[in-house]
Amino acid sequence: MSEVLLSARNLTKKFGGLAAVNDVSVDLWRQRIHCVIGPNGAGKSTLTNLLSGDLPPTSGSITLGAHEITTASPEQISRRGLGRSYQKTNIFLPFTVWENVRLAAQSRAAQQPFNPLRWLQSARADAAVNQRAEQALELAGLTARRDFIAGAASHGEQRQLEIAMTLATNPQVLLLDEPLAGMGVAEAERMVELLLRLKTHHAMMLVEHDIDAIFALADHLTVMVNGTVIASGEPAAIRADRSVQAAYLGE
Numbered sequence: 001m002s003e004v005l006l007s008a009r010n011l012t013k014k015f016g017g018l019a020a021v022n023d024v025s026v027d028l029w030r031q032r033i034h035c036v037i038g039p040n041g042a043g044k045s046t047l048t049n050l051l052s053g054d055l056p057p058t059s060g061s062i063t064l065g066a067h068e069i070t071t072a073s074p075e076q077i078s079r080r081g082l083g084r085s086y087q088k089t090n091i092f093l094p095f096t097v098w099e100n101v102r103l104a105a106q107s108r109a110a111q112q113p114f115n116p117l118r119w120l121q122s123a124r125a126d127a128a129v130n131q132r133a134e135q136a137l138e139l140a141g142l143t144a145r146r147d148f149i150a151g152a153a154s155h156g157e158q159r160q161l162e163i164a165m166t167l168a169t170n171p172q173v174l175l176l177d178e179p180l181a182g183m184g185v186a187e188a189e190r191m192v193e194l195l196l197r198l199k200t201h202h203a204m205m206l207v208e209h210d211i212d213a214i215f216a217l218a219d220h221l222t223v224m225v226n227g228t229v230i231a232s233g234e235p236a237a238i239r240a241d242r243s244v245q246a247a248y249l250g251e
């Protein structure tokens, strides 16, 4: 069994009387993709928001590496090595692909507390930021598109860009919310290849609807319905589970 990088235990998030996430536990392992599926409103995005610190849980706990992060801010969690993409895009459309990735890498650097010595060394820091951005661009397969205006890039390239921007923060754990949404077949295939490449370096949680992609990618599969986990385990076993078929897969 590979190393667990993120571990969430008994997470619950209530919005008024509604438990959007109800007693959910997940582990994310290095070099493994943990897919989370479920119908709209199942609580998948809320779970992602809990893990990234964008929402505080009502109860439960989260550890990232050796650190308890249950009540940490998104910035602190990012510095600890968790990167996420958003279902709604974060891209600055008038800027180039490169500028977007560079800004994402810079925002990570800017989160460091101000330090005059660091400021004096800013040229060196800039070089490190540039290098991180270059690596993210290449890993996401966008080097040839670096000078494109982001708003003129295709939908698939914009989703790749979002991942490059997430990679530019130098994460060990990646949370990706529906990276294949709205993609055609060729774009989806390219994204699946990209995600498989990322798996060699990262622990990943993937919220996705595309069943073919899920079974091509998932090392572990969790099925949520109405905030609750109804099944979690090996993808092949989940696929054969009749209660899952009835509740979600529609097979």
Ligand code: ADP
Residues within 6 Å of the ligand: 015, 018, 020, 038, 039, 040, 041, 042, 043, 044, 045, 046, 047
């Ligand atoms: P999914 O991503 O699986 O489609 P969500 O996590 O977005 O599901 O939503 C789960 C449930 O929580 C839904 O019933 C949704 O309406 C509700 N919900 C999500 N965010 C909020 C919020 N900020 N305030 C109130 N209810 C919310």
Ligand code: MG
Residues within 6 Å of the ligand: 044, 045, 046, 087
């Ligand atoms: Mg969602």
